[in-house]
Amino acid sequence: MKKVVERMLSVEQKPCLRTVPHVVALTGGIGSGKSTVRKMFEDLEVPCIDADLVAREIHQNPKHPATVEIIEAFPEVASPDGKLSRGSLHTLFAVDCIANVKLKAILKPYVLNHVQHWTSSMTAPYVIWESALIVDGGIDADYVVCVDASNDIRVDRVRARNPSWTHDQILRIFAMQASRKSYLTGADQIICNECSRRDLQLQVAKLHNKFINIWK
Numbered sequence: 001m002k003k004v005v006e007r008m009l010s011v012e013q014k015p016c017l018r019t020v021p022h023v024v025a026l027t028g029g030i031g032s033g034k035s036t037v038r039k040m041f042e043d044l045e046v047p048c049i050d051a052d053l054v055a056r057e058i059h060q061n062p063k064h065p066a067t068v069e070i071i072e073a074f075p076e077v078a079s080p081d082g083k084l085s086r087g088s089l090h091t092l093f094a095v096d097c098i099a100n101v102k103l104k105a106i107l108k109p110y111v112l113n114h115v116q117h118w119t120s121s122m123t124a125p126y127v128i129w130e131s132a133l134i135v136d137g138g139i140d141a142d143y144v145v146c147v148d149a150s151n152d153i154r155v156d157r158v159r160a161r162n163p164s165w166t167h168d169q170i171l172r173i174f175a176m177q178a179s180r181k182s183y184l185t186g187a188d189q190i191i192c193n194e195c196s197r198r199d200l201q202l203q204v205a206k207l208h209n210k211f212i213n214i215w216k
């Protein structure tokens with residue numbers, strides 16, 4: 001009986017073990033393979049969030065204060081129902097650097113707020129935040145993973161994924177994003193995606209084991 005009471009007391013006195021998960025930022029330029037890598041981490045049951053998808057949910061909601069502000073600033077890219085028109089990446093933001101900076105400044109606080117709330121509701125040792133825009137700064141991650149491939153491979157993959165995009169449109173998006181060098185120098189770890197999906201998966205599994213070992 002004494003032992004049972006002692007054990008109950010020791011359990012009650014233990015501090016709450018619930019801690020906020022570590023954050024791995026997953027970044028890279030357009031077509032580098034971020035979403036492909038994110039899905040591989042999801043297959044390993046790592047909770048993942050796509051910041052660009054969060055941004056999309058915001059600017060496709062005409063009542064969201066960020067959407068109202070964006071449409072006020074850029075009425076030319078409003079759809080008839082008050083959302084941000086999806087083609088606006090090519091017609092405005094990939095060709096007008098100032099407009100792009102303003103768009104990101106409006107969206108970023110709302111996206112980060114959502115992503116941080118989501119993170120604090122997770123119980124895994126670590127979570128993954130995916131975004132092409134992480135190297136823009138202001139994102140507090142424990143570890144930055146950059147998915148990399150040569151510009152030629154990325155252009156080919158984006159063209160295959162988006163057949164209606166022209167070569168010029170793709171190069172404009174490249175030019176709006178951080179340089180390949182900035183992505184690489186800002187990373188703690190690089191995943192080289194000039195390989196087969198199978199070899200990519202092996203790199204992901206190795207990295208996952210490393211994270212689990214340090215943060216278990």
Ligand SMILES: CC(C)(COP(=O)(O)OP(=O)(O)OC[C@H]1O[C@@H](n2cnc3c(N)ncnc32)[C@H](O)[C@@H]1O)[C@@H](O)C(=O)NCCC(=O)NCCS
Pocket residue numbers: 029030031051052055056059084086087088089093100103104105107108111112131132133173176177
């Ligand atoms: C410009 C927008 C409206 C175009 O939307 P659309 O659905 O047509 O494109 P999608 O989101 O699928 O983007 C496709 C790819 O283009 C690249 N990209 C998108 N937006 C940008 C941008 N503003 N600057 C540079 N590259 C971009 C990314 O590699 C992205 O994965 C949208 O991408 C957007 O809201 N971008 C800003 C996102 C943002 O500020 N996120 C904050 C993260 S902290």
Ligand SMILES: Nc1ncnc2c1ncn2[C@@H]1O[C@H](COP(=O)(O)OP(=O)(O)OP(=O)(O)O)[C@@H](O)[C@H]1O
Pocket residue numbers: 028029030031032033034035036037132157158160161193194195196197200
């Ligand atoms: N190792 C690979 N072998 C063959 N195709 C690949 C490989 N990795 C990615 N792809 C393909 O390349 C395209 C771009 O990959 P993905 O969408 O993952 O890139 P991304 O970095 O998320 O791009 P974006 O910034 O536009 O969201 C996709 O169609 C994907 O299926």
